[in-house]
Amino acid sequence: MLTDEKWEDLYRFRHKLHKHPELPMQEFETTARIEERLKTLGLEIITPTSMRTGVVAALGPKEAPVIVLRADIDALPIQEKTALSYSSVTQGIMHACGHDFHTVSLLAAAERIKEMEGSLNVRVLFVFQPAEETHQGAELVLRSHILEDAQFIIGFHNDPTMSVGTLSIEGGARNAAVDQFKVRLHGKGGHAAHPDKNVDPVLGMANIISSLQSIVARNINPQHAAVLSVTHVEAGSTWNVIPDDSWFEGTIRTFSTADQTLARERFEQIVKLQGEAFGLSSEIDWISGPPVLWNDVDLVKQVQDSLRKKLNIVESAPSAGGEDFAFYSQSIPALFAEVGSGISTGLHHSDLKVDDEGLKTAAAWYVETLQILSKKLCA
Template sequence: MPTYVELAQEEEKEIIRIRRMLHQEPELSGQEFKTQQKIMEELDKLQIPYRKAGNTSLIATIRGRNPGKIVALRADMDALPIQEEADVPFPSKIPGVMHACGHDAHVAMLLGAAKILFDIRDSWDGEIRLFFQEGEETFTGAKKIIEAGGMDGVDACFGLHGSPGCKTGYVNIEAGYRMAGCDTIYITFQGVSGHGSAPYLAKDTIHPACLFVTDLQGIVTKNVDPQKPVVLSVGKFVGGTKANIVSKYTKLDISMRYFDKQVRKTVHEALQRHVKAIADAYEIQAEVIIEKSTPSLFNDEALCKLAETAANKIFGEGKNLKQNRQMASEDMAYYFEKARGVFCNIGYINEEKGCIYPPHHEKFKIDEDYMKLGAAFHVQFAVDFLNQKEQEQSLVNE
């Protein structure tokens, strides 16, 4: 039997065709209706059953020769509100929208893997679920698939993302916390408006809000173990209406990134405490609203070992590069709250082809040679996991 890389090589032209088709008609988070339709057409060609989930997501299912474990493979499919400037012969046709994070390639790779897995379904036991997920950029899509029952009974999850930290042909697979959790914190200070010439007759909110912003980093330095990173960034500060009116309202939007759940709790409590203390000191009111975007992403150690073994078969020995964990976030983490999982980075950088830009850049461009490797990696991990004997599984877990 050919290797999975060889089978993916046979599907490479089709994988590239699908990716370029999707690239030309990108759609924003929660609006991926044409993308969903195109994926359904491809699944229909392959005779792979599926059902809709959320707004535009799909859950497809492939069953092997016998009942067994269930593994979920995921590809995100939303684009970004960026005007494309990449030097490609198949640019976005939608003004102000482009696939600047490689989600078009993720979908194409998973469809390529689906073709291979369906063709070889008599060689493995169990069930493979394919998640074509909306809204990763807004951290909404994974929750919709979970709500639709996509994770019911799932034993393991696998996902990958194109990485600017690796050249084509290399990967990054590491256990533990790999991507940060993300919260958005909305703070409103409310005082009493008045004339700018007599602030003592009013209750200003801009000055207390400024003090809170300068005080904010003290939470990080004085309340949190420096070995457990957290980032607090004030991205929006709005207060007042006119120069000679004392501001009744001042509002702050803060982005918080973290790994450790206890650190998250500590910072949330400190934020509430500091806001109240400053509000009380200036005799004003304050409200704190914490919006959870996505939890931190934690790779299971045993599944990382399995993924490393699978990667060696696809990429070759010595191709797993170490990388720093990222303060960026990923809603793949929601799946990992329901079952063990591993999320891998796969290199797309190729300087000779001009594929040098990071995600979310207007000149973002991938080396399409990496896609056949990604498709094969999906296949290898899924089959290895499903065919893994219980005795071997217990050894890996130990």
């Protein structure tokens, strides 16, 4: 068990990370700090050379079955407004998603598992993953082949809508598949007083955006969760000129491959055909993000009862937010939890605060689940 002094030291370390956040693929200082702490614990650093940031460490017999514990380490381009004594000192960058909380939870778990090293019958890989926010990090780790022998992978995300000390672990789809789009519309600009002589990309864009909402309302099964949000529109430069072009961008979130495929098909049809109806040509940039994050249903059933004896398990709904842990869940049996970080504003807010006490539940999630799965592998 970790002493109160060790927990206080871990809290101070989180505050240091929080004070010095770094953007995706730029987490050099964060990486160095994590690596130094792991070396002090006596863990073996096995970070692939293909990873410029992030850390992978190992503990346990080299020939034993492999279980992976994963946390993410990057921050967001948001100006912090928390007024905490350890607020970010880096202009315009903040741990507004609580990845500092995730990092230190895994470090705490590493300390506890190090104490258990003599009884380990599995090899544990500790993955401190970069670039979750840009959905690059998980694929980078997978391409390195460092996880090829993994039997299970365990992760979590903090949830500031859940009280400290609570944890949710449920089977099936937990986070949505994320698709991003950008649409460019091309017309023919001219004087606003003579719209009949022009091809108006603003009117066309407005109608297309409205029609796109029919995908969720009239194409996706009403019993299936889905969302389409247009979040950014641009056109024109002044009040009396119809512009040549307009563009908009946004995202679609779905919870099944079938719905994801259908949504894209209908999106492309609406943009092309409705654009043509207004005399516009169109271009679509489609950027696929993480797939659906899938919790192995059988695994969840196997761990829930044991976890309830030691942790405060509660229910939570799936999230339409994206999480690149989903890439792991496609090829490795996965368990991903939500851990209460204290009632606060939502993720990605400039005033997000997480409660240090929640680290204890998050670390226990890693350690307890590791022990349950270790017994399963070596039964």
